[in-house]
Amino acid sequence: MIEEIALASLLHDIGKLIRRAFGERKNHQDLGADWLEKKGFKGIIPGAARYHHSDRFGEIANSNYLLLIYEADNLSAGERRIKGDLLRESITGEFEERVPLLSIFSRVSLDPDKPDTVKPVFVSPFYLDEGSYIPPEINEEQMGFEELRAKTIPQSTYRELWTRFEKEFDLINNTKALSTNTLLFLLQKYTSTIPSHTLVALDKEKGGILWGQFPDVSLFDHLKSTAAISGALYRYILEKYRERFYNEQLINEITSEESRLEKRFLLIGADLSGIQDFIYTVTTTGALKTLRGRSFYIEMLCHHLAREIANALELTTANIVFVGGGGFVLLAQNTDTAKRVIMETMEKTNSYLFDRFGTNLYLGFSLTELSGYEIAGTGLEKGQRDFGTIWKNLREAIDTQKLRKWKNNLYWILKPHEPKKENCQVCREEVEEITPIDEDKNLSGCNYCRHFYEIGKKLGSKRYRFIIKNPPMESDFEINSSSYAFSEHPSDSETVFVINSLDPEDYKNRNSIFIPYGRYGVTGEFDELSELSTGVKRIGALRMDVDNLGQIFSRGLKRIRNSQEISYQSFSRMASLSRELNLFFNFYLTQILECKLFKDFRSLRLLNEPQPRKAVIIYAGGDDLFITGSWDDVVETAFDIHRCFKLHTGENPYLDLSAGVGIFRTKYPLYKMAQEAGELEENAKRNIKDKEEKRSVCLFRSDLVFKWSEADKILDTMRLLLNLTAQTNGRLRFKLPRKFIYEVLKVYEELDNLEAFWHPKLFYITTRTGEKLKSEENKKDWYVLRNEIMKPDNKKHITASLIWLDLFLRGGERND
Template identity: 25%
Template sequence: MNVQDYKYFLLKSIFYDLSLYFGSESKIGKNLSDLEKILEYNNLLLLDKVSSKLVDIISDNNGFKFTEPENKKFLKSIFTTFKKHVEKDKTTNGEYTINGEYIRYYPLSEIKNSIIYPDKIKDNSSDDYEKYIENLDWEKIVDSEDINSVLNTLSNIFCYVPYFKDGKYGIGDISFYDKLKINTALASCLYLLKERNELNESFLNDDEYEHFVLLSGDISGIQKFIYTISSISKGVLKSLRARSFYLEIMLEHIADEILEYFNLTRANLLYTGGGHFYLILPNYSNIEEIINNIIQRLNDWFIDNFYIDLYIAMGVEKFNFNNLKDFSSVFKKLSSKLTQMKQRRYIYGFDNGQLNNLLSLKVNKYRECTICHSGFHITRERIIKNEKTKESNLGYVCDTCFNLYNAGKYMLSKEESIFVVNNNGKESLDNNLMVGLPSLYYECGKNENKEIDRYLYFGTKEKINSSNLVRAYSKNNKENKYVNLFLGDYNFKEDKEDKNLIDFETLVKGTENNNTIGINRLAVLRCDVDSLGDAFMNGFIGHADILRTSSFSRHLSLFFKYYINFICEGNINIDNYKLFGDSFHNNSFDRKEEKRIVIVYSGGDDVFLVGHWLDVINFSFDLRESFRKYTDDKLTFSAGIGFFHTKYPISKMASQTGELEDLAKKNEYTEKNKCIKKDSVALFGIPHSYKTEEDKSFKYVFTWDEFKEIKSKIDFLFSVCYFSKDDYDKEKVLLSVSLMYRLKQLIELYDKDRGINIARLAYSLARINYNNENNKNYNLFKDKIYNWFTAGYKEKEDKKNENDKKSKYLNKEIKYLNIALDFIIYLFRKE
């Protein structure tokens, strides 16, 4: 294959119709037209075929109608076509209709350092955007040696620009970037098939012929690999974040290894995240044999380095041009194949040699690593030096864990790039900043051929020989010439110049100069998008094509891998949530919008992070409200938030918060006589005394909207009460800790089906001191509390009369009050 011809072909496919948006008469349009002429690839048969099929998909309205004029300058939100937008309208003969009020537009913009929301109001800054485009050095972009670098640049500047051609605009929710990316992905597959003499003109014109395959990869064992470390080991948070980051880069690396093996670019990468990736590959005659060989080599490497702790499964599904319009069917078939493969681990077709070799391995050959607890590798006693702690003994640690620990500060630095190197010239690099990576050329038992090894290197590029460099990545850096990876890597720092990761104790308690407030508890948040699989499979009625599938996954990844960093910073372009609102004033508590949080993992749809309990609560609501606006309230997520001592084992934190997340996903509520599931949050933890699912779910699981009722209770209590001598207010009544516990005790008695004790409640309220100055607030307080309790009692009696089995459940008013009191108690406690 002529490499230069192939490069021109790829560039031609990228710039094939990009000048359409600006028009041939404009300055930028002429520049792009001239660039297309420069590209020395003249055979447009393959490009014409692919582009025409994609334009047909884009231009198909499929029954959607609009009540307002089209505006081709602005891209409609991908959720314009999402299923919750669509309703049958009998007045239009059963056609699907979108009312103008539902349509949201993205501003004409590049990707910025803030969240870009779709909105009803059209942005009018197109002139500024076009000036930005005109000032780009287009010849330099085209002259780049790396096609991935070109894609990198164009993804930033064309992801919010709508595609149209010859007046064909369709619904207007497909961006120019999505079109050029899929155009390049499919065209490159056809080019490679033609190079192998597996494509002739009759095959090209046959839309039923399966030219392509969709490959899905899935790494198992991620949870165990990340969370196996002990909370009492030194630098637990650094190790935790480093292990998570390592797997994120490994996933990108494996996808790139496969793409490079097939001579493809990242245009063929549909999605990476959560241990999964999807690639579009050419349907070679021996494609299944090739993929089986790739899987076997990757798992050989995993076995040699991590035994069975990590495993990769892959499956392929063939598809044709006709399948592009209903790509969800391809995903469904592929999902089924991947499930079957996971059930037959280490067996490829009729080859079970890897499984037999695995059974003969000796696992625990060495002293156990104090970080990962594996006995599969040589361990050594490691002493680390630190300016603050001087010396610290990590114990007996394996090379992988030790190098991940050392590389932690580089992983968390925004300035550093990440390099993948091979073994050529390895002696010039710092071995303590290198961690192994799988290779498609790895052969089990032939490890002595070091040139086939791959390493993740966190040092500077100056020491890397050109023959040593395999590829380079940059993090959240759109201007970098390396392949940009959007990664949720926010980590709170007391000192912005300090590259070391904060520890659990400092995260929770703060420092002498920057105290935290409230109980010293670490909160762990785990959440993911509700019914995401169903959204991919059934989310687009009549529009489940390859373009919208790609755009949908890209927008979700952008939110959870990039925009989440700004939410942690408090930069959300909407009002920040505050559990205690502005009514709580304390001189020692100058709460900034920036959260005391460290993201452990944030993938394509799910999040795991740790932080100060109050910041995690506030962040979770900021995340939820941002996500609602970002998706136009068409997707939800559920979360578990657990509270823990800092010395509690991290693996237990992860598993118990995962249980809370599961409970949130099982939650059901009724809205407008319709049962709605999920969209909930589960709090605190699951007491050991709760035995059944029914018991687990009744107390601390709420919908996000219900949680707002808890906040309203908190706001009311702060408006009429003060809680200690430090915040004394003569016009308010004292709500002491002892009184809060008495009220909680009455709630517990109510909960145990003993009935409300009116006398005890009246006695507790009567003991509150009041006078002429605070009499008004005292009456408001006691009346409100009394009404909440007695309303709950009456409702309970009604349920008893109906023999309702759920009669033991707390009335909502006092259920919300109970949690509100918990939070206020946490606010004023220390231990």
């Protein structure tokens, strides 16, 4: 029955898409129910579509199943309630069927006293696919209803979404593959960029739209949240009132105000500790494939555990709120049975991790009890917590548990151990025996590294897009008591994870689950990638993550208006924020490196025409990433990712990235690359200018740290410098003596000690050098460049530009 409840919840508002696509006058409840009945559905699936609004409560009250979905729908839609000073007589609401979705990022602010700092951003509707992304549109704060109508979504756009959705729905349904798993895939593909409701609040007294009440949760996030809440509530009610549930209508027990104050739900959070050391411990030949394999294993470990807990609690995939960044969050029923099952699963997992990987990996977890009002975000006046506080407390409890992670294993950890016979060539761990990993490269190591190496090899081929649980063929890796294998074809397995594919043909197994994953990577190891570099043959390493993420989730969805705090923190909004961030790092990131995020996307190319980057995603998920590859592509990719992230978040000033970019010789140990790029990233996070920290990039060395706005000056200077170059026999040639670069850098290094002498020195160097130029066009660029070089305030960004140019010019050098 839990599957039927989930399907009914996910489809209860499908009539909204039909109504917007065809301009039907019939209400969305009847449109959805009629369509579902036409498709052959019976019982609560069309019933929930027809009966989920209070004006039909008489029919709803006749079924406990409909009551559950009705209550879940109300709690999921808690963000639609008018709050605070907005509740006054001058406020009116009007429905505009095709109003666009306000980006959830428009709600984020870390300065609640300045509610108008963040501009409203409309999400442009599109279906999820490669190259289909449309950047959101930034709007001015003041907008009337007529101006809004000029920006509404064309009916033809909705009709295309609906036509495609229905065609793929029929394809999956007609093969008996429709399930919570496959329906979630379809709904995310087609309804994650359209609003869950279209009621617009207007202020007749002041004029204009109230952005605080504008639709900001997608239809997908509302439907999935409704399914998660109804599933958890069903399990709670069934355990508490099992006999009564089947014999009487539990109206008060399910929908009353008292029941909404009851702690009926559990929020489960889990986070792996030791990821950095686990992934970046690799040192030698085959490091690239092994690291990618380890990173993917972490991702699959989280998906496996989230599914295992959901299955053990007799819930569905809809109850998995979020998976990514080495952790996951679920919504479940608050029962003693559920708590026991969760504890047993977590303890079994940590025992497994300890047996396999010693103290390298540990799963920290915590549970917090929730009321219905806390899920809806509407119970502050009743003494309930806001969801941001709940999220923060959950994270703090996990972090506290990590501090005591191996308390039950101290005896084994502290007792003396006999040294083992061999050392793995890859991870350096002591093992009893080593096995061949890659005979062509004379590489041997432990059994785990052999598996990770094979995973990394298969990740490099897009044809392996299925991960089969407990497969009939030989497995590629194991988690707990389950085995997994890559496959080129789906199977009838109990679980099939489908990596990145948006082709409905890949979802003809009802157990197919869509997972976005940043698997982009050109083939080859470091020596091959460095040879593909322009100029010097080096490897670039990029570490990058979102600034202030903890604060964004704990207090980023709050505002102060008229001295009153207004919280926009609800379960649906937090789920939407998590999903959008994870989608950027795990799905859009690959398209950025492929240089095809959207139709008019132009990647940064200082020398060559746009083409897929010669780089590899080692790790990406949640809110951070690690990319390596040809040094020139990696440096430019940092700028591409930042630009796309700012586009995706609507230029929100409180949402930004910090990055560290290092350049290394090919033979340099990869774990050291990761460590030093991480140190550069930390330098970027410590950068403070005009009382603002972070939002920076650290390029090449620790003292070259720039705000992203300053880093744009580096690109301008690079374009001037490259105008003074020419390609000769495939190599870049500077039209000026290369010693000019080193002379300027030397003066800059001595700038603080030269006092009054730096200016004549630079003037002499630049004048003497400029005389060697013959082209008038080159001289024009040179005069602009010389003026920039002569300004002492430009020292830092000119230094970075000259280092960058020097790397381009040093072609043909070997790596050893």
